[in-house]
Amino acid sequence: DAGITQSPRHKVTETGTPVTLRCHQTENHRxxxxxxxxxxxxLRLIHYSYGVKDTDKGEVSDGYxxxxxxxxxxxxxLESATSSQTSVYFCATQPTASSYNEQFFGPGTRLTVL
Amino acid sequence: QQPVQSPQAVILREGEDAVINCSSSKALYSVHWYRQKHGEAPVFLMILLKGGEQKGHDKISASFNEKKQQSSLYLTASQLSYSGTYFCGTENSGGGADGLTFGKGTHLIIQP
Known part of the structure; x- marks a missing residue:
């Protein structure tokens, strides 16, 4: 399994505060x-990255x-968290751009916005 | 557009068979199947590609009908460990980099 960690694993925050979630991988997946x-x-895609400094929007990118x-x-x-952003967030990695490659998921972060 | 999974939920006895379907309104290039247990991350099961290639779990089988834009996952002689939520993730064009569009999931409960 790919070594994927997410931090924090749980977070409770208030509406209007900024929040940053981190995904760290040790597999050198692009x-x-x-x-x-x-x-x-x-599961709905928020954003993705195809390399260092290269990112693109997914289906539900507003507010992120x-x-x-x-x-x-x-x-x-999340620049200014809203209650609608209460969710479980999963990071995933994939080694290369191939439809034959599976995605490896991290353990998830449960975020609650009050 | 999100693929549609059916059924939404199914309860089986250990040893029984199940079929989970994934249907898209758009042409499919690939279909990926994942299983998620409560409170855990999704885990890869199968990939089916347009043209017939497959990769995945040796105890689970699946089909991909390109013409009907649908895939089915077959769980035979189910075991207690098969319980969980099954998701299909679809890709409409090749490339494999833009992420997957997942269905809402099928909840599978296996009873002893």
């Missing part, structure tokens, strides 16, 4: 993804920004 998981919606300054780290930032 592609990294942030998904959110909500009951009744499955990302950065990738090193291959191993992919940060997700």
């Amino acid at each position: 592609y990294m993804y942030w998904y959110r998981q909500d009951p009744g919606h499955g 920004s990302v950065s990738r300054s090193k291959t191993e780290d992919f940060l997700l930032t």
